[in-house]
Amino acid sequence: MDRSRLEAFSDGVFAVAITLLALNLTVEGPGLQHQLYEHRWSFAAYLLSFFIIGIIWVNHHVLIRSIALVDRTLLFLNLVLLLFVVLIPFSTTTVAQYLPVGGEDVKVAMAMYSAVFLGMSAGFGSIFEWTLHGDHRIVPLPPQAHWPARLRFVGGSSVYAVAIVVSLFNAITAFILMALIAVYYIVERTPTAPAASDSPGGGARVDGSQQDK
Amino acid sequence: MDRSRLEAFSDGVFAVAITLLALNLTVEGPGLQHQLYEHRWSFAAYLLSFFIIGIIWVNHHVLIRSIALVDRTLLFLNLVLLLFVVLIPFSTTTVAQYLPVGGEDVKVAMAMYSAVFLGMSAGFGSIFEWTLHGDHRIVPLPPQAHWPARLRFVGGSSVYAVAIVVSLFNAITAFILMALIAVYYIVERTPTAPAASDSPGGGARVDGSQQDK
Amino acid sequence: MDRSRLEAFSDGVFAVAITLLALNLTVEGPGLQHQLYEHRWSFAAYLLSFFIIGIIWVNHHVLIRSIALVDRTLLFLNLVLLLFVVLIPFSTTTVAQYLPVGGEDVKVAMAMYSAVFLGMSAGFGSIFEWTLHGDHRIVPLPPQAHWPARLRFVGGSSVYAVAIVVSLFNAITAFILMALIAVYYIVERTPTAPAASDSPGGGARVDGSQQDK
């Protein structure tokens, strides 16, 4: 079994999930301008979810390319990741729906929204953990680099765990927290996945020689 | 005609179907926590269908890679498989809708849910049967291995047939039965498709030499 | 520009369109068994549209593989084909909605249903016509084979034109006519696209040598 179909299927799921995000943006009846204003949280949630899916897609990309071996364990860990990716349009719509309402419900909605991202992050982390064992990586990571790399992952994931807790006090603060982290990941130069060593400068030339490295 | 477009199209259908599963998860109005609890069967059905599609995708993957020849018969057998895959979001939503209601309807819904999986399984089995004939496989299966392989398939499919019958007595038992089988398939090490001989250890190294084996 | 992205994009559209077909299958409220019976036309329309999309996908597959050159004209002709493919879930839902109602509306719905397939068929035919000119085919078709090939196409398309006319008298007859044609295309051995000469026996071995033929 080769990497290409794993990538194709995952890309398909990422692409459909990211496109379905916008499916719940709907307006109806007179007063469009006012309605668009009323839906401002829907647009904000759409934007945030879009970029979080985008970031995880970029990192998934880098991580899968570092893999030498595709086995059933990897396929099922990848399914766990996708299980949460597929839930994102639902959790996004839910949070967008309860944000203008406020009260107890918006806290539950935001906690669920964060929890779906935490699940996605854990799924991604489990794939990363899998790459550290056996001869799963093309270029093995030196053992002394395992723990720093793991800590970076736990660091990233823990933001979503923090966001769950914050949600229960103030949903909007949790939302802003996640937005800041997303901006940080987009702006920072070093890839989350420690495949940086494979492609110095964060880029890889597209030439045959690189293809099967 | 080459394998790649057959795979690309199938992966597309699998990816869209698996993502649409979550499209019918919706909550509305006040009391989110209570609503999520009320929808627990929707989440359970989502989870089960997600992993059954995931398992069939993994097996489809392994089976198609063992194929030497793509002809029109294969393409149409594959369409029959996909016909049932596409119906899964519908049957999942229906079963999730009637599970909290109970009564006669939930039995019909669960029988239909199992029947769609039986159809999918039969479609998959027909592709497998096709691979046993002519020079359809890259590495032909020795004739004495045909019947044991077929029996494994019939064994797998018959679970869904049993589930249809069980549904008519107790829908929830049928649901749990299918869930146990899904867990079994995820945990077991040997691939359902007898391509195990192609890739000992259940994994395949990603290097050019394997590419066209 | 290479064939692969044209294929990937088309396969994506085919896959999404074929999966969306089932999105409008919905049941609600008590009496599931009765409801499924009431929706029998929805299932029949789903089945027919599924296989017609499947057939056109198979033929698209064969036709694109015979092409040597991808230019902007081809890309836009392909867009015209996809324009109608994308309309199929809409026309299918519409026809399924009006079939149980009957009267004048079902005739209009069925005529529209047939017209969308006629448009798809015309889009496909225009791609085929394009392949007959210049050095667009890998293996040029001898000029004396142009007209017979065209006639086969016009023959196939004219079924949909006939179905439009028949719809205006009896919608169900038109539906059965299209179903018979779909069965004929699935059962017949010779591909519609005259690429048969490329792959005798209707199949092609998956080996590198065939890859770039």
Add this chain to the structure above:
Amino acid sequence: MDRSRLEAFSDGVFAVAITLLALNLTVEGPGLQHQLYEHRWSFAAYLLSFFIIGIIWVNHHVLIRSIALVDRTLLFLNLVLLLFVVLIPFSTTTVAQYLPVGGEDVKVAMAMYSAVFLGMSAGFGSIFEWTLHGDHRIVPLPPQAHWPARLRFVGGSSVYAVAIVVSLFNAITAFILMALIAVYYIVERTPTAPAASDSPGGGARVDGSQQDK
């Protein structure tokens, strides 16, 4: 990181977005013929959006093939482009919904419709700008060609900016303006992306030698 997954993911998003366009075409109740007439603007908006997505897909195709290097900046610029592509089904449905209503709302809807295309165009332009720097292109564009190429882009994008302004006075004029531009782009022979030099005549032969050019 190679071009292929960037293309696969983008193609997936384009394909899903273009297919979802038709998801909001729905009719209900008696009087189908009258209803189809009532929905004429929905069909017109569907048609326009379909071809604008199609044009941007073709140009995306040509632009990405001219790229030598895939880095994180490119991936995120591409995400910005896709962010707006994903919004197109929403803006299309909205404009189709308010066109028969008229008044202030249709102007807002049409301005938003144009703004989404302007955003898409700006995202595309930013990818193009990125290709002009460093060694991002396989065949570098001579510096004296940078400004003319940029001007062509700004020229194309400015149509959507003009359409926003026109929308505020007359929505239908803005709609017709965008339709004329779409027709112009489909009919014109020179690709928008200045990759024309790579493939004289606007076409590229599908042979191995071209593959990695």
